[in-house]
Amino acid sequence: xxxxxxxxxxxxVFMEQKEGQLLDVGLELLAAGQxxxxxxxxxxxxxxxxxxxxxxxxxxxxAGADKVYVIDDPILKFYRTETYMKAVGDLVRKYKPEIFLYxxxxxxxxxxxxxxxxxLCGLTADTTLMDVNVEKRLFEASRPAFGGNIMATIxxxxxxxxxxxxxxxxxxxxxxxxxxxxxxxEEVITLKEEDLKTKVLEIVKxxxxxxNLEEADIIVAAGKGVKDAKGFAMVAELAEAxxxxxxxxxxxxxxxxxxxxxxxxxxxxxxxxxxxxxxxISGAIQHLVGMQNxxxxxxxxxxxxxxxxxxxxYGIEADAFTVVxxxxxxxxxxxxxxxAGEETEETEGVTSxx
Amino acid sequence: MHILVCIKQVPDTKxxxxxPKTNTLDRSSAPAILxxxxxxxxxxxxxxxxxxxxxxxxxxxxxPQARNAIRKCVEIGADxxxxxxxxxxxxxxxxxxxxxxxxxxEKIQKTDGVDLILCGKHAIDGDTGQTGPxxxxxxxxxxxxxxxxxxxxxxxxxxxxxxxxxxxxxEVIASTLPSLLTVEKEINEVSWAPLPNMIRAARYEPSVWNxxxxxxxxxxxxxxxxxxxxxxxxxxxxxxxxxxxxxxxxADQTVAVMKIFMKEQELFTKAGRKN
Numbered sequence: 001x002x003x004x005x006x007x008x009x010x011x012x013v014f015m016e017q018k019e020g021q022l023l024d025v026g027l028e029l030l031a032a033g034q035x036x037x038x039x040x041x042x043x044x045x046x047x048x049x050x051x052x053x054x055x056x057x058x059x060x061x062x063a064g065a066d067k068v069y070v071i072d073d074p075i076l077k078f079y080r081t082e083t084y085m086k087a088v089g090d091l092v093r094k095y096k097p098e099i100f101l102y103x104x105x106x107x108x109x110x111x112x113x114x115x116x117x118x119x120l121c122g123l124t125a126d127t128t129l130m131d132v133n134v135e136k137r138l139f140e141a142s143r144p145a146f147g148g149n150i151m152a153t154i155x156x157x158x159x160x161x162x163x164x165x166x167x168x169x170x171x172x173x174x175x176x177x178x179x180x181x182x183x184x185x186e187e188v189i190t191l192k193e194e195d196l197k198t199k200v201l202e203i204v205k206x207x208x209x210x211x212n213l214e215e216a217d218i219i220v221a222a223g224k225g226v227k228d229a230k231g232f233a234m235v236a237e238l239a240e241a242x243x244x245x246x247x248x249x250x251x252x253x254x255x256x257x258x259x260x261x262x263x264x265x266x267x268x269x270x271x272x273x274x275x276x277x278x279x280x281i282s283g284a285i286q287h288l289v290g291m292q293n294x295x296x297x298x299x300x301x302x303x304x305x306x307x308x309x310x311x312x313x314y315g316i317e318a319d320a321f322t323v324v325x326x327x328x329x330x331x332x333x334x335x336x337x338x339x340a341g342e343e344t345e346e347t348e349g350v351t352s353x354x
Numbered sequence: 355m356h357i358l359v360c361i362k363q364v365p366d367t368k369x370x371x372x373x374p375k376t377n378t379l380d381r382s383s384a385p386a387i388l389x390x391x392x393x394x395x396x397x398x399x400x401x402x403x404x405x406x407x408x409x410x411x412x413x414x415x416x417x418p419q420a421r422n423a424i425r426k427c428v429e430i431g432a433d434x435x436x437x438x439x440x441x442x443x444x445x446x447x448x449x450x451x452x453x454x455x456x457x458x459x460e461k462i463q464k465t466d467g468v469d470l471i472l473c474g475k476h477a478i479d480g481d482t483g484q485t486g487p488x489x490x491x492x493x494x495x496x497x498x499x500x501x502x503x504x505x506x507x508x509x510x511x512x513x514x515x516x517x518x519x520x521x522x523x524x525e526v527i528a529s530t531l532p533s534l535l536t537v538e539k540e541i542n543e544v545s546w547a548p549l550p551n552m553i554r555a556a557r558y559e560p561s562v563w564n565x566x567x568x569x570x571x572x573x574x575x576x577x578x579x580x581x582x583x584x585x586x587x588x589x590x591x592x593x594x595x596x597x598x599x600x601x602x603x604x605a606d607q608t609v610a611v612m613k614i615f616m617k618e619q620e621l622f623t624k625a626g627r628k629n
Contacts, residue, residue: 156582
């Protein structure tokens with residue numbers, strides 16, 4: 001399992017796709033990968049697996065890759081650990097990358113865990129910060145540990161590749177460079193369908209995902225300070241007036257005021273909206289790890305000592321039952337002035353935010 | 355059917371404190387508990403045993419006091435528990451842990467056979483979810499992660515069907531026995547332990563194995579020595595300076611915060627609600 005680490009060069013990013021669509025997290029990781037690769041003076045490479053996926057290579061180059069390794073085979077149509085692990089493991093053994101990043105999605109985490117055991121290398125989970133010690137070519141993957149109570153940098157000195165899964169939305173994508181191109185390396189997979197143990201029989205999509213906190217730009221979330229269904233409804237009204245998605249703390253979910261799909265925090269969704277309004281949320285560490293990367297956090301709480309005021313950018317010490325209806329009213333008035341549906345494409349980019 | 359459940363004793367991360375001087379965790383500040391996700395795995399194993407018959411064994415690696423976590427599993431309904439405990443296991447990362455557990459599973463397989471292995475989604479102290487898939491890879495059996503439902507097990511034909519949670523919904527996957535499943539918490543509700551289980555658990559003594567009880571162990575792959583990853587530095591998460599407090603009566607506060615929000619006016623008018 002000890003390897004000659006000098007044989008390993010280059011930064012790889014697993015480009016997860018579903019039904020021929022690249023997931024955003026892979027494109028985000030190309031930005032991080034490019035940064036690491038430039039420091040190490042090597043290429044950043046995408047790894048693309050699937051059935052009929054070759055046309056996606058252009059998008060991967062435009063997002064920053066210098067090279068793309070592609071295995072295009074019907075056997076890879078759906079993600080399965082046994083096929084993807086074999087394909088990626090073989091690529092690693094043949095081309096020897098020094099750093100390999102995966103999105104921390106269901107499949108990305110599954111794959112990275114299997115590949116790490118297959119090639120016997122180190123793997124850091126749910127990384128949120130990345131850097132590299134150029135002299136030692138040592139990848140520094142940092143992540144929250146122990147329920148977010150502490151940050152830890154994980155190193156892997158004697159094994160290669162140095163692998164990490166990285167949470168979606170912690171890295172900003174590079175603006176795509178139209179026409180940018182690079183080298184495509186095609187490989188084949190040697191497995192046969194009849195030798196496999198698993199089969200994806202069906203993919204059942206939630207008809208419409210009821211709530212998509214992860215993708216929301218604006219979130220208004222209720223905590224136990226809203227007390228009951230009436231208080232929760234009041235926060236829901238504010239959310240509606242703000243065009244926001246409604247979220248909740250664990251207490252509120254456990255009190256049965258809404259479903260788990262609205263829960264923000266360690267055991268719920270990790271969110272990175274542009275605006276996050278916390279109403280009556282005290283701010284337990286488990287909640288904070290799920291929302292602290294929001295760009296603008298406004299907290300409303302009657303307890304000046306509530307830890308949410310440490311994480312927030314702006315705080316309003318007030319009784320939610322007084323201030324929330326006023327805010328709802330203010331938003332209704334403010335936003336109704338804007339004639340709905342007349343926003344045109346041109347305004348985009350003209351008014352830059354913040 | 356013999357179902358093996360891999361479990362871990364963890365500090366309760368909800369209340370653990372960080373020593374501000376050393377930036378290390380003060381483990382004495384938090385009680386050791388059964389990893390909550392593992393409780394769901396044990397519950398599911400017990401549920402499957404009720405349908406298909408057989409036996410539920412739990413397996414854990416940890417210090418001697420981890421016997422308490424195994425007793426908790428007996429409360430939920432596990433039949434037997436095995437703890438592998440040895441200083442030579444200490445300091446293991448997920449790769450070395452999966453090797454040690456793999457060696458223990460091999461030994462159990464020899465005497466009892468193993469039809470199905472269940473694990474929790476991840477442990478709340480490490481939060482990695484890597485050990486279960488690692489054990490599966492070492493055993494050469496399919497790992498099925500993110501399982502939210504075991505639809506059917508066909509013990510005779512050695513197949514099973516599970517639902518696996520993915521971002522857009524769920525997948526229905528057919529696999530073969532033995533497989534290793536890591537389960538999400540929505541797979542079941544952990545029920546209150548019936549009194550006879552509690553009495554049995556209180557008196558239960560799990561088997562404890564050390565490295566020498568396992569066969570053909572490559573000591574170099576155990577513990578700290580067998581772990582490719584090490585922890586570099588640890589530091590407390592960045593504390594922001596704290597919120598800028600908006601003063602005044604609620605009407606003033608509303609006006610002031612609206613000014614802040616309205617710097618982003620086009621965001622509010624354009625945002626599509628994701629619900």
